[in-house]
Amino acid sequence: MFTTGFKFFFGIGVGLVTAAMLYGYTSGGNWTGPVSLGWKEGVGEHIGYGILLLLGVVAMAIACTLVFFRDADPADQADYMGVDDIEPTQPVTGSFWPVVGAFGAATMAVGLVLNTAVFITGLVIVGVVAIEWMMDAWSDRATGDPEANRALRNRIMAPIEIPAAGAAAVAVVVLAASRILLNASKNGAVVVAGVLAVVILGIGFLAASDKKINRNLVAGLSVVLGVAILGGGVWATVDGEREFHEHEPHGEEDHADDGSTEDDHADDGSTEADHGEDEE
């Protein structure tokens, strides 16, 4: 009746919900708050409480799903086939997840020392590894057929992986590009954006033309471009944004200024004072 999977997930769920209660109480709540899901107020730190509770509920939901629907449950399968256990269909080797997971853990550790952003990055990596690894382990022995197992895994994971990968790729480009632009000078940003666009367009034309000789060239250029954007992004993040001048509060009509005119009127501004002003 209660499969191993159920016990595992339900255990995790109960643990997480208990942790949420404790956390909600210890971070400054009262006794009724955490138990009534914050209905009567009195939960201490909301975000942490919310996350823990959410994860707990999700784990319990997975547990119930397992019991009710027995999706590709190896134990059930084994029962059905009258064997003790379904063997994994392929040896569990060649997985990169342990390495990536270790990298994530290391990032977390570094993040604890350095800053929160790095820590969260590590946390995300570890989370992704946990999910992917668990899905792989499960699907490896879901049925007796490797082909079917792979299809199973893809049916569940592809709808998550494809958009996530696409969004992540774009997010990296957007983040890196915007950091570089923020680091450049006002006119520099115009040039950088223009050059980037032209280079991308150029590589696109090269890649799409059917001359086979271009393959290596295109690959090389793409790598250079990728490294330039990524590296530039990281460097620009570390280096910080350029200095911006707060536009002086509006006194009279004035339009179409392009930055350099700002300093000319600086004296009729009042909030300008608390900003370091010098760009030229």
Added chain:
Amino acid sequence: MAETTLVEEQAHDHPSDWAYVKIALLLAAITAVEVLTYFESAITVFENNSVTIASLMVMMVVKFYMVAMYFMHLKHDNPLFTRLFAGGLALAVAVYVIALSAFEFWA
């Protein structure tokens, strides 16, 4: 499937890649002129605001029309698409122009 073959048939009417590039170059050129209006001193006629606005609107409509007609294939596709889109567009323009008029926006 009927639609697929239809699309394939229509594909023959579509402009060639080179035609698309030419259209894009033209669009880029119009954009460049648009931007020039911002640098008033570059072209003297743009010192007059109403001339600037009028020519900007004309250039915008031309760009809009070209993208819709060629890149979105309205010129070569079933007129029903054009009617549906133009219907929404015309309705939007009409309704919002009236609404802005009620705010005496143009005064």
Added chain:
Amino acid sequence: MAVTEDPLALTTGDAAIVERPLGVLTRPQGGNGWRDWLSTVDHKKIGIMYGVAAMFFFIVGGIEALLIRVQLAAPNGSVLSADIYNQVFTMHGVTMIFLFIMPLAAAFANYLIPLQIGARDVAFPRLNALSFWVWIGGAIFLNSSWIVGGGGADCGWFCYSPNSGLAFSPSHGVDFYAIGLLITGIASLVSSANLIVTVLNMRAPGMTLFRMPVLTWMLLVTQFLLLFALPVITVALFLLLFDRLFGAQFFNPEMGADPLLWQHLFWIFGHPEVYIIILPSFGIISEIIPTFSRKPIFGYSFMVFSGIAIGFMGWGVWAHHMFVSGIGPLSVWAFSMSTMFIAVPTGVKILNWLATMWGGKLRFTTAMLFAVGTVAMFTIGGLSGVTHALAPADTQQTDTYYIIAHFHYVIFGGGVLGLMGGMYFWWPKVFGHMLNETWGKLHFWTMLIGFNLTFGPMHILGLQGMSRRIDTYSPGFGFEFWNLVASIGSFVIALSVIFFFFNVWKSRRDAPNLPAPGPDPWDARSLEWMIPSPTPEHNFDEIPVIESDDEWWHRKYGYDENHNVVRVATVEEVAQDGSATGVHLPAPSFWPLVLAAGLPLIGYGLIFNLWLCVLGGLLTGLGMYAWALEPVDDPDADHDHGHDDHHDDDDDDTEGAEAEMADVSAGDEEA
């Protein structure tokens, strides 16, 4: 669809070993269990679900209405506090409009459009399911503010700024209102695009646009109105929401904003919305009246064109809701004129209905009574509407009970009565048994009397100066008597609704002892009556070829040499018997439900905790991509049959299918 013998989607393995490796996640296979209602893409099941849900919210909105009337029955009412009263009348309006009338019209649209144009389903069956689930998610979300949002919205259904701002409405009610309507808006938008494509693209051979039944035409116009009006309210709701959640400055006059912007955006949507509510009902009675007059509709093309004209002109009259807001004399003049003009096509319709009945052999069935009632009541509402077009008169009437009286005559008298008539008319087609006529007539008369008792006196109250949206009034203004009458009337309406539900229950109970209605119980005119009742899952055995308008009528009747109508065929001879095989139907899917489930979560997240947005967004994204990656047609459904066009309908063997499914799951459990 029958459960196939091969349970496994993954065909490479040994079937004995890989018995249903995915339980709930595998593609649903059809039948009639709860899973099949959750995963159905059948326009008929979706239509029924819309209808049931709409009637549920009719009760909710009705209870709210009764609370209002109890409060106002006597001076100095103290049943509700002023605050609760504000919430109740706001939610009454929102519920009745967005959660009752619109979805009930959607129920008719979903069920009838494909049948009336001779199609097997709508153009995008899965999007159709999505519309329903998104809508019901939004509806539940909207009403959940009573429980988790600190009360309902309290700004009136049109939620004017600054009443809707944080200063005057600090609870979460308005946030729930805005997000709830955004979600239901997405549903209606998807549904409208879907139905437009259905009507344009899925017609049977020979079914030209001008052979379509008037109902289909009116529903088509409605869908266009929805398609173009919803984005406007979407903008308005987003602005309101950003004001409230993120401190934007769209409606705050202190910061230089203009609260009139909300009114314009709201009514640009709001006036087409009036026609969105009324046109389906017009379509319905345009089917009922010819049937029970035994005459074709008078002036078919006038009917259609006046409907289209209403659709167009409905866009040019919105500011007549704003005559007292200071929009300036020129605007008042222009909108006053356009408002008077829109009475013309409406008048054309009323005359055409009367001309259809003129000289016809009238049969006053319940459906016909409701249709005639609709024409009469809507005429009263339309006439009081013309009095609003006159700006000076409107200035006196604005924000009084006269307005309440007017729009209830239009929406209840014109909209709800027509939809009720539609229920009696198509009930046998949907459920395979008739509704009891005696109880139906009782329902009609109590509803008509109750309706007039409730809303008739409000004309007088309004002209006496009783203002709307007040939670109570003092004695001595002459309001007492008519308010009491109105409150009594509201309970008569409630009684009539009870009669209706009793009738539904009784008719269902009695059905086995009565003769089956057959395909065409009313001797009707359009295509849906040529197929069995209830409609088989595949709709038409064979897609009919259409040769004239009122195709089904012309298959039954011809003319002799003296141009008298004579019967040329019995229903049995020309009707389809629903026994087709080889019909290919789209496969059910769970993903629309999953996708839809994410949206209310995003809504709660925006209000309470952004982490919930992440979860909701993930769920929605998962739903979308799983949907995109899932083939439309289940490859396994055809497994045994070798070719694509196999028959998988199963009215007669649904029981078998269920038993089979039970077997499968029992097998799983015992094993």
Added chain:
Amino acid sequence: MATATDAAVDTADHGHDDHGTSTGISNTKLAMWGFLGSECLLFGGLISTYLLYKTRRGPGPENTVIPTDVFDIPFTSVSSFVLLMSSLTMVLALSAITRGDHPATRAWLLTTAMLGGIFIGGQVYEFTSFIREGVGYTHNPASSAFYTLTGFHGVHVSLGIVMLMSLFVASKQGKLRQEHSETVEIVGLYWHFVDVVWIFIFTVIYLIPVD
């Protein structure tokens, strides 16, 4: 917004009717054009809101700076150019897949997505710099309307990028075959529409001088 993706991902639905459609045109494309017609009213509402509010400054010194004070026309011009060129690469992607040239399809899809990414990166830059220069979202009606309008456009572009990347992955996995060119066309229609909206915004919001 959800609907755009739905319409795009639902393309497979068009195969249902074995007898073809009454008008002889594809269901999905018809639905997409209907949706785009509807989107005109969405963006029309946002643009009108901005036009109404473009010179509305709030009281108090910190609320008076409006977007037109800090517009960076040279940069926005480059952004517009980027988006315009992405329309070209989009149409070339469609042209490539109708020819059955899959490597070129992928190249153009990726190029389009990357140009879109640069555009959004530019928007992040623009928003950040405007905020640094004193135009906060909550400062006055003009700034609220500006960020809301361009933000909505940005969200549309971002969704378009995710769709393009999905097509790219599908093509990489061999699932985007020549006969699925309509899917590319649908996503393309959406993408060009977003471009067309920007053509409007660039002229009416940025270039027409405020006086």
